[in-house]
Amino acid sequence: MRNVFSAPVSTELLSELPRRRSAVLRFAMDEPLGALGLVVIVASVLLTLFAPLIAPYDPLANDYGAAVQAPSALHWLGTDSFGRDIFSRVLYGGRTALLIGVTASFIGCTIGALLGIGSAYFGGWMDLILERFMEILLAIPITVLALVLVSTLGRDMMLGIDVNLVFAIALPIIPKMARVARSQALSMRRMSYVDAARTLGFGHFRIIALHMAPNIFGPYIVMLTAFVSQAILIEASLSYLGLGVVEPTPSWGLMLAGNAFNTAMTAPWIVIFPGLAIAIVIFAFSMFGDALRDLLDPKSNRDR
Amino acid sequence: MQALWTTAETATRDSIAKFPAESRKSARVSDVMVSAAKAVLADDSGTAPAAVAPLLSVRDLHVQFVSQDALLNAVRGISYDVHAGEVVALVGESGCGKSVSSLAVMRLLPGDGATRFTGAAELNGKDYFALPEEAMRRLRGRDIAMIFQEPMTSLNPLLTIGRQIIEPMLEHLDMTMKDAERRAVELLTKVGVTDPERRMHQYPHEFSGGMRQRAMIAIALACNPKVIIADEPTTALDVTIQAQILELLRGLVDELGVGLVLITHNLGLVARYADRVHVMYAGRIVESGSSAQVLEQPRHRYTIGLLGAVPHLDQPRQERLKNIPGQPPSLRCLPSGCAFRLRCEAATKVCAASPGRAGDGGHSFACFHPGDLRRPIDNPTGTETRGGKADTGIALRVRGLSKDFHLGKGATVRALQAIDFDVPEGGTLGLVGESGCGKTTVARTLLRLEEATAGSADYLGHDMLSATKAEVTQLRQQVQVVYQDPHTSLNPRHRIGHALAEPLLVHGLCKSKAEAAGRVEELLGLVGLPADMATRYPHQMSGGQRQRVGIARALGMNPKFIILDEPVSALDVSIQAQVMNLLADLQSQLGLSYLLIAHDLAVIRHISDRVAVMYLGRIVETGTASELFEAPRHPYTQALLASVPALADVGRARRQGIAVKGELPSPLDPPSGCVFRTRCPLASAECARVVPAPVAFSETHHVACIKV
């Protein structure tokens, strides 16, 4: 019988095991899924960045003569009921998804991290108020909060993105990141190096910015990656419900909306490919995020 | 003895292929050892083994950890026997392989590719290393049981204590639930848990640390095992509780005739409680013998060094500890031959060729150049008395320092209650007490990391407790601190050079980066570190080196006064001695005043001029080091001193009774009157009524007790 218990061996002994040299190679060896995720992320960023060069058709151009065509040499992924080329629309939809996903996650995580660290460092009433506020935000289910926000804020386009949509997706991320940052910062406050910094007479700003923040950078990056996939998912959901990106902007969620499902009963490619695109990108960000977490947190042994 | 070295192979290489040949050889050696051990034990003490054959016999045990590109030899061929009614100690510093070897003996190491262990282990003459896992499982807990280091984490938090004691009985003994419950109550009574019927149904979090360790012992005893392995059973506990637990274990060994393997780093425990000792270094046993032989006439150079490095309670003053230079070798690249030779002043070429082999049942040692010292600790050199420091000035005068923590719901912990003490200028005040007595809170309030509730702390005319923000910034240059845990006191993301230079630049002590770099080099030199350490990160250094950096960082501000918060408690004995010597040197070089906070009385004894003993937020006794250690007055101080196992205790002081009964009361609900009365042998009704005022026995010696 296989011994399912790999007994705890003195960690100080194991820490003596030498680290392999090349960081990239190590990452690829230890975290093959994470490495695959990274490759997919890089590939999708490149594909969407150079979408105008790659896309064979204008994603917005209707061509009723070529409506609902199955994948072929001409239209690699087929066409929709307006005759628009699905491959081109998926590429441009990726632009929307990545842009909104990354921006929303970045905004949410950055604000959340700053609030979390500040809350933990200063403590007292400030911590109390922020904590209560975060608790209230957390009590509203994330998609519902985003839905309420987009429905009340309306649209506000800036540089081609709906700022209000980004804000609506970013807001629910803030309390989650703040929670993580706060607990990290609190455990860091128990480390004597923060006490040491105080007894050396350093100012609050120096301690937070130079002594604490860098040590939260790891969890920050991990959460950032994880929330990109969540933001993309919410963007797709909102667009699917007709509350996110609006026609004619190509968006994966939007490509599945309306009567796409009914059309798909006879022309499945109309729903398969946009959904697959969402799944692949979410997969990539999730796996990459997991791998980063394992790498940065030696205690997490999910894949050990 | 000399003859035995000739039987040792000239160059032992640790390779799996060689194991069979080696074990044959050591089996022959072991026969000699067994019979010799019997002879020694027979006249050693009253605890003669009941059976001639050893209960547990470990032969040529090797443990290796394999990673993709490295092989760690954690244990390299150790052999020992345990007889009935005998306590056998495996002693050594961290990383020497003592704990790993015990897991291997229990066969608790994973049997996968990453860990290999070979050798033989016999229980009652039966080699169980060859048994299949299922048969081994039946042996574990029934014939051979184990007690672990951390009573906090070694019990399942979700099951009652009783349930956890009963589990092995139901598994191994074919008992009914009712019988098992009855036996669990018996066992709890036996290990000194009062009110066992009720406490059986409690959960681990409702038990104190000492009580949990008693419960662990009850679990180990559940099936009447022949051998118990105790892996640092008291390291996580306070000294008075440690004494209680070991008295209990020793008593059980004598009463039940089990064999006990005691794994520890504490030589004092070995002296007081063990019959035989095996000293380990870098995965090998370097010296074996009865406790008296090894501790009083150590021969191996490492043992001699180790014994010299231990600070002693009975050592009247602060002579330099004889430390061992350097660091223990990394298991990744062990030196050939004797692993200790790189730190050994007597090493010659022959040491590099072969590790030597411990043989000779009575007293054996794997050393080509054995030292021959009677009690190496008895040759004080360069004695210099520091007792006269008492009449110098006072650096810090603390009066009425109190600190309350409000926990909400109206609950208040009175962590400090009107503490008074003086730190002599250019000298050291040692503040000693067990965990929870409030000694760290003293440091935190003085440093203004916490605000004191009341009191004053006069430092050269400034009250540190009421100083304004600007004054605090000023004071922080003069008053510095060295923290306990070298692992957390340095920011993991800052290089050592940066960590040392940053305060210098921020406070304008150095005008330019270049100037700061020069000063950093100077500071590193001051604490005995090479200048190139500046480019390292904390995780690239050992604990002792990090602690030196922590000291250097404090020195960078040119302080006059340093608070040392448990500066050596996280370090191994030999490294501890290095750091203590460094602190003593710096004090005399730079004229520093120290407030030393520690739980280890021997460390306090070694560096302090004056000592204050704390108990539950109050100071119960103060005095000069000699007054307090030679003529302690307060019953708590006396108990504390009696609890500390000292090297001088070999064979003598054992079973003299438990020093202090019971455990620390909850600080949320401290006893009225004298806080110590609940555990005090002298306590009377009056003690509950009045808070004792300090009684002066001399100008310096004050005791807060109405019974003295």
Added chain:
Amino acid sequence: MIRYVISRLLLSIPTLLGVATLIFFMLNVLPGDAVETMLRAEGGNPTPELVASERARLGLDRPILVQYGDFLSGLATFDLGTSSWTGKPVVEEIALRLPVTLQVAVLAMLLALAIAIPLGTIAGVYHETWIDYAIRSFAIGGIALPSFWFGMLIALVMLWYFNWLPPLGSPSLFDDPLRLLQQLALPAIAIGYRYAAILIRMMRSSVIEVMHEDFVRTARAKGLRAGHIIRRHVIPNSLLPTITMIGLEFALLIGSLVVIEQVFSLNGIGRLFLDAVSRSDLAIIQGIVMVLTVIFVVVNLLVDFAYAAIDPRIKLA
């Protein structure tokens, strides 16, 4: 335990009050005139007089704080106001749709738990073996597939291969449970998969972590059987973080509920919400957010109680 339950219930009241306040001001103070949007949605180009009279009818012309006070006192009596679209009480509108939504949610949750706890445990116990890889691949699928798309796919597959679509209408749990199950199975699977995947991963990692705990080593040193150790020591301790996760991730489940109702044309709260959004029916939006929040908070309370039931350390705290 009872004191713990009561204190937790009382503690959730300020949170709910906070949510009510937040949502109220979000909807009423943020830019955009709801009445105008609503009238536009009815068609035509409303005159300013019409807008004003409509505002007066809905009580929206009063000072915002008065409206807020009204809203709060309404909440206290479970009166969420009236829908500006249908004119019926919000409570009634919601009560009509709530059962479907709740049934899908409960079904999805049960499904997810039934899958996740055994699979997560197996993956954790046999980690780094093929069985672990298989379970993890299954879980990765659940993480990556958007549930509304996954719902579409399984519906399409059922249609193509079995020529079967979930029945329409609103069957009752008591009269026709089988038909109800047929109707709700696919949406529950679609959203339960993602939920299960998250829980599998959590359970797996906590099992691995717990297997390294000191007390598991103690249990092994006692010579207990592997199966016994896993059942009595590993699983209960691993359940603790997983249970917390069940509560937290329930928020995602609610989110996907809103979307999945659209895919399967279920007449639940999600549909009502979307309709209300398109008609700017503020009372309904507020009401639904409050109801969903209450559900989320209640689930988290239940989770806390389950936690306290397993962990004896909680009761003292």
